[in-house]
Amino acid sequence: MSETKEDFSALNFEDALKRLEDIVRKLESGDVPLDQSIALYSEGEKLRGLCQQRLEAAQAKIEKITLDRDGKPQATAPFDAD
Numbered sequence: 001m002s003e004t005k006e007d008f009s010a011l012n013f014e015d016a017l018k019r020l021e022d023i024v025r026k027l028e029s030g031d032v033p034l035d036q037s038i039a040l041y042s043e044g045e046k047l048r049g050l051c052q053q054r055l056e057a058a059q060a061k062i063e064k065i066t067l068d069r070d071g072k073p074q075a076t077a078p079f080d081a082d
Contacts, residue, residue: 008046008047008050009050011047011050013051013054013055013058016047016050016051016054017047017051019047020044020047020048020051023040023041023043023044023047024044026040027040027041027044
């Protein structure tokens with residue numbers, strides 16, 4: 001793994017999700033020693049949090065799109081990521 005276990009901020013959503021899926025596969029296989037399983041679980045939990053944040057940010061951007069009376073997109077409003 002090229003990133004440190006604590007530095008996931010550089011990962012985009014797709015890369016973080018792929019890494020999380022790899023971790024889940026390893027843990028589900030049952031072939032990982034206990035200590036490594038604990039470390040993988042911890043890493044997976046951090047990646048899950050990152051993915052959740054990215055999804056919530058995307059949802060907030062989508063919600064900034066204003067709709068007209070017919071429910072069609074009318075305009076967009078500026079989105080503050082803060």
